[in-house]
Amino acid sequence: MCFSFALTCTDGRARAGVLHTPHGAVRTPVFMPVGTQATVKAIPPRDLEELGAQIILANTYHLYLRPGDELIARRGGLHRFMSWPHPILTDSGGFQVFSLSEMRKIDDDGVTFKSHLDGSMHRFTPEKSIRIQENLGADIIMCFDECPPPTDREYNAIALARTHAWAVRCREAHTRTDQALFGIAQGGIFRDLREQSARFLTSLDFPGYAIGGLAVGEEKADMFQVIAWMDDALPAHKPRYLMGVGEPTDLIRAVQRGVDMADCVLPTRLARHGAAFTRDGRINMRNRIYAEDERPIDPECDCYTCRNFSRAYIRHLLQAGEILGLYLMSVHNIAFLLNLMRAAREAIVQQRFAAFAQNWLARYERTENPTHL
Structure with a gap:
């Protein structure tokens, strides 16, 4: 298998494991530096290796707009393009598209949006997000999902149905066997919606699961409560990835609640x-x-x-x-x-x-x- 996860040790809810990917093993729990535009800002890959970075992220939305995923594919994929021979994870572009607010329109098939660069019109569907990520060639790719405001229950219920339908379409569109496709659990701060999301995604048997829609304005206590619910609801033998969290205290408390992977732009932004x-x-x-x-x-x-x-x-x-x-x-x-x-x-x-x-x-x-x- 190109991808596998072995849970090697637990201490309370905290977990230690090893992710095996086509570009190397990743020992968890792990923080993943974010290289939004195929670069971790200001840091060459050589220095990331010296620091002991095991896996980094790149951003589907930004790389689709510039320089283009097809160009990157022609250059041999992200690993070769950015001279990073170790594991890479790409997000689906969903968070960036939905954060455009007045510049996008959502329907059940996908999202139409304006580029933040030049105002040109574009459309992402689950199938297109997967196609872009397959062109980029990361070891781990993400389902296209909707990231709604975490405290609006009515909208979260609507968005969750859409996210689940899109997860099915992403799974059907995914063709590369050397990439692991992770599902993303949504549901805001509402336990029944979060547990519903975990049950549905688990039924699709993804090789890993992300906890999305957190660190976007909710109270910290709510965020940690959701993470604890997900520890109970997601399968123990598969990795859990907390998206967009990088404050040191948040990382410790997330690991306390069973998180294996986390990423954030915070360290370079600060x-x-x-x-x-x-x-x-x-x-x-x-x-x-x-x-x-x-x-x-x-x-x-x-x-x-x-x-x-x-x-x-x-x-x-x-x-x-x-x-x-x-x-x-x-x-x-x-x-x-x-x-x-x-x-x-x-x-x-x-x-x-x-x-x-x-x-x-x-x-x-x-x-x-x-x-x-």
Whole structure:
């Protein structure tokens, strides 16, 4: 088989496993850096390898518009196009299309939308999303789904029926045996809808399942409740992928509730705004208090940035608008989340995850820390 998942260890609800893909194995739980346009912003593939990234994401919507999925197919697919020989996951384009709001129209067959680049008209159907993702050639691809507002029950019920019908069509359209197609569970913050979605998608026997429609404005307590429901409802022997979550505390709490995979643009987005992760919370590297600070961003981090550069120097780069500052910040933030998930996996394997999570969260969330934002 080109794709398989082995659950190797559990500690409470937390899980450690191994995903086997055509481009290598992925040890879970894992954070997946996002390379929206076939690049993780500011970080070359060489550096991602050095950081220990096992799998990265690319975006169907953006790559369809530019440079075009057929062009990428002619260049040998995403792995060759972006010089990344390791596993890749592509989303379906659904979230981006539905986030266009006034620029799209939904019907039961698909979505018609305007390009955010030039206003040209386009249409995505489940079949077209699959065709684009097959052209891109990622190891894991996603069903085309509708991502509705999480607290609107009436609309979630309508969107769920559409998402399920589209999942069937995606499964029928999928032809490449070297790609794993994941279903996406929707249903907002409503338990019966979420469980209905899990039952339906499980009946289609996808090789993995994503939890979609979260981290889009709902309360954190609601998000974690939904994740816990999904841990009970989704099959234990298949991977669970939480879409669009990257805050360190959210990752720990998601792993506590049975999540295996997560992705988010947050680490590089925060880096571009001068914010850095540390074990004592998030800090603003543009703050004047770091102007003569000789410490690394995080004294306990072993990334290239923290091994070689001071807070004072990085603040100078950011204040001067130097590109190197964005690169060094991005390297650190990505490294921080990758290291966090590796540490979580080690704690699960050693049967000490509960203590690890409690201690890690207590330190990160201390509000009395003078550098905490």
